[in-house]
Amino acid sequence: MTEVPAGNFLAFTRTHEWGVAIHAKQILPNGVTVEVWDSGVIVFTPLNDTSLDLVLSCAVHGDETAPIEIVDELIEAIRTGELVPTCRVMFLIANPAAMNIGERFVEENMNRLFSGAHSRGEGLINRERERAKQLEIYMDRFFNSSRAASEPRERIHYDMHTAIRDSAHEKFAVYPFQDGRPYSKRQLQLLKQMDVPVILLNDGPTTTFSYFSVNRFRAHGFTVELGKVRPFGQNDMTRFAKTKNQLKRLITQGAEVDGSFVAGDYHVYQVLRSINRTQADFSLNFPDDVANFTSFAKGDVLARDGDIVYQAEQEGESIIFPNAKVALGQRALLTVTAIPADTLNLV
Numbered sequence: 136m137t138e139v140p141a142g143n144f145l146a147f148t149r150t151h152e153w154g155v156a157i158h159a160k161q162i163l164p165n166g167v168t169v170e171v172w173d174s175g176v177i178v179f180t181p182l183n184d185t186s187l188d189l190v191l192s193c194a195v196h197g198d199e200t201a202p203i204e205i206v207d208e209l210i211e212a213i214r215t216g217e218l219v220p221t222c223r224v225m226f227l228i229a230n231p232a233a234m235n236i237g238e239r240f241v242e243e244n245m246n247r248l249f250s251g252a253h254s255r256g257e258g259l260i261n262r263e264r265e266r267a268k269q270l271e272i273y274m275d276r277f278f279n280s281s282r283a284a285s286e287p288r289e290r291i292h293y294d295m296h297t298a299i300r301d302s303a304h305e306k307f308a309v310y311p312f313q314d315g316r317p318y319s320k321r322q323l324q325l326l327k328q329m330d331v332p333v334i335l336l337n338d339g340p341t342t343t344f345s346y347f348s349v350n351r352f353r354a355h356g357f358t359v360e361l362g363k364v365r366p367f368g369q370n371d372m373t374r375f376a377k378t379k380n381q382l383k384r385l386i387t388q389g390a391e392v393d394g395s396f397v398a399g400d401y402h403v404y405q406v407l408r409s410i411n412r413t414q415a416d417f418s419l420n421f422p423d424d425v426a427n428f429t430s431f432a433k434g435d436v437l438a439r440d441g442d443i444v445y446q447a448e449q450e451g452e453s454i455i456f457p458n459a460k461v462a463l464g465q466r467a468l469l470t471v472t473a474i475p476a477d478t479l480n481l482v
C-alpha cells in the first residue's frame with residue numbers, strides 16, 4: 136500500500152487528469168482512515184460511524200467550478216482534522232481533464248455516460264467513457280464494501296453541478312426517476328437544509344450519474360444545481376455558506392433533520408417534455424439570457440428541430456437546461472410545470 140499523496144488533493148487530481156494507478160492508505164491522528172483509489176477519488180472512514188454512506192461528487196462537467204471549490208475545502212478540512220467525519224464519505228472529482236481546460240467536457244458529455252452508456256455504441260471509445268466506467272466501479276466498491284454491506288445503511292449521493300444559464304431558482308435539485316417508489320420527505324428536508332428547496336422530478340430513466348446511484352444502489356441520489364457556471368475565482372462563495380454548512384453537518388453528525396416536513400416549504404416541478412436535438416439545424420426560439428424556470432404562454436414557439444416546431448403545450452410551461460449545442464440525439468431542453476408538494480407520493 137502506498138502513502139496518500141501529500142499536499143492538496145485537488146492539485147494532485149489535476150496533475151493526473153485521466154486517473155492514476157494508486158491504492159494509498161493513511162490513518163489520521165483522530166483515527167479516520169483516508170484512502171485514495173484514483174486521482175479525484177478519496178474515501179474517509181471513521182473508526183465508529185453513523186449508518187450513513189455519503190458520496191459527494193463534482194466536476195462531472197469540468198467548467199462547473201463552485202462545487203469543486205466546495206469539495207476541495209471539505210476534503211482538506213477532513214485531512215487536517217478540522218472536520219471529523221462520523222460517516223463514511225467518498226469524494227469524486229469526476230472529470231479533471233475537462234476542468235483543466237475549463238470546458239464542460241473534453242470529447243463527450245460525461246453525464247450521459249452512466250448506467251453502462253459508456254460501453255454502448257459501436258466503436259465509441261474515449262477517455263470520458265473510460266473514466267465514467269471507472270467511477271461506476273468506485274461507486275460499487277464504496278457502497279458494497281464489507282462494512283457497508285454488513286448492516287442496513289442510508290446511502291446519499293449529491294452530484295453537484297452549476298447551470299449554464301441564470302435561473303429563477305438559484306439552487307435546485309433534480310430528483311431522478313424513482314420507478315414508482317415514493318419520494319422521501321427526509322431527503323427533501325436535508326436538501327432544504329442545504330439551501331435547495333426547489334425540486335425537479337424527472338419522469339424517466341436517464342444516463343446521468345445521480346440516476347445511476349438511484350437505480351443501481353437504491354441510494355438517495357440527486358443532481359444538485361448550485362447557481363451558475365463561472366470560472367475558478369469568480370464564484371461568490373458567500374452564496375454557498377448554507378450549503379457548505381449542511382454538508383459539514385452531514386459529514387460530522389450524519390443525516391439529521393430539523394423539525395417536521397412542511398409541504399409548503401418546497402417548490403416542486405415535474406417534467407412535461409424532454410426535447411431532443413435530432414437535426415444539425417436546431418435552434419431555440421429565445422435568447423441566451425432567458426433564465427431557467429422562465430414560463431411561456433401556450434402556443435409560444437420554444438425550439439425548432441429541422442422542420443419540427445416545438446410550442447408550449449400548456450399555459451405557464453417553463454424551460455430548464457436549454458442548450459442548442461448538444462450532440463445530435465441528446466436532450467436540448469426540458470419543459471416543466473409547477474405542482475404542489477403535497478400531491479407527491481411521499482414517505
Ligand SMILES: O=C(O)CCC(=O)N[C@@H](CCC(=O)O)C(=O)O
Nearest residue numbers: 246296298299300309343358456
Ligand atoms: O445548465 C445546463 O444546461 C446544464 C446543467 C447540468 O449540467 N445539468 C445536468 C442535469 C442532470 C440531470 O438531469 O439530473 C446535466 O445536464 O447533466
Ligand SMILES: [Zn+2]
Nearest residue numbers: 196199296297
Ligand atoms: Zn453540470
